[in-house]
Amino acid sequence: MTRTARTPSSVIAPIVRVRTQVVYNNKNWAPMYLYGTTPAFSFIRDWDWNSRLHMPELARGAFFEDRDIDSRSQVCVLGKTVVNELFGEDEDPIDKEIRINNQPFKVKGVLSSKGANMMGMDQDDIVLTPWTTLKFKWPASRRRWPCSPAPPRSIRRRWSTR
Numbered sequence: 001m002t003r004t005a006r007t008p009s010s011v012i013a014p015i016v017r018v019r020t021q022v023v024y025n026n027k028n029w030a031p032m033y034l035y036g037t038t039p040a041f042s043f044i045r046d047w048d049w050n051s052r053l054h055m056p057e058l059a060r061g062a063f064f065e066d067r068d069i070d071s072r073s074q075v076c077v078l079g080k081t082v083v084n085e086l087f088g089e090d091e092d093p094i095d096k097e098i099r100i101n102n103q104p105f106k107v108k109g110v111l112s113s114k115g116a117n118m119m120g121m122d123q124d125d126i127v128l129t130p131w132t133t134l135k136f137k138w139p140a141s142r143r144r145w146p147c148s149p150a151p152p153r154s155i156r157r158r159w160s161t162r
Contacts (some may be wrong), residue, residue, distance in 0.1 A: 013040040016134040022127060023099040024086040031082050033126040034100070036134030039063045045123075047111055061094040061109030069130040072137060076100070077109040079126035101138065105129065 016036035021028045035041065042063065064075045078086075078093060087093045093107045114123040 011040050011044055013038045013044055014131045015041070016131050016138070018101070018134055018138060020101050022082065022086065024093075024096065027086050029082060029085040031079070031125050031127050032122060033079075034129075035126070036129050036131035036138075038069060038131060039065070041128065042111070047114060057112065058109040059112045060092070061107070063109050064128075064130050069132050072132045073130060074103060074105045074133055074137070075108045075129065076105045077111055077128045078107055079111050079124035080113045081122050081125040082127055083110055100127070100129075103137070 014037060018034050018036075019030070020034065021030045022034070047057075058077065059080070061077070063077055064073065067073075068075050076098070078098075083093050086098065087096070093110060096107050097104045098107060099105070111124070111126065111128075117123050
């Protein structure tokens with residue numbers, strides 16, 4: 001069996017978008033981006049990618065997996081800006097519990113730093129969770145599907161970059 005190379009334009013990742021504060025102990029932060037998605041999102045958005053493992057390479061920890069998407073796990077991956085605002089420079093956020101919309105989420109990983117985009121927006125001010133968690137556990141009035149009023153029927157829990 002041969003593998004075909006995938007490019008960011010040949011892979012899809014669903015996005016459920018919300019806007020809310022993220023809390024850790026007595027600190028809170030409203031990240032610019034809070035997305036429910038899949039690990040393919042990091043490939044599409046050109047974060048560091050391990051082609052051998054078909055998974056994102058993170059600064060620390062691990063990305064959520066298919067089983068987290070299937071079980072609607074309350075886990076997340078944080079960008080560097082969110083880590084700095086909530087935990088500071090000295091505290092390791094891995095396996096810590098933060099609160100999103102007053103719900104506990106376990107931090108599984110920290111994305112590698114990406115910096116600002118061409119418009120000057122901080123791409124490290126981001127929280128990623130499984131898309132099923134935000135879609136099915138979040139109040140409908142607080143979530144948005146970019147570019148369409150409802151999720152495409154073709155998007156299922158499984159995704160592949162292989």
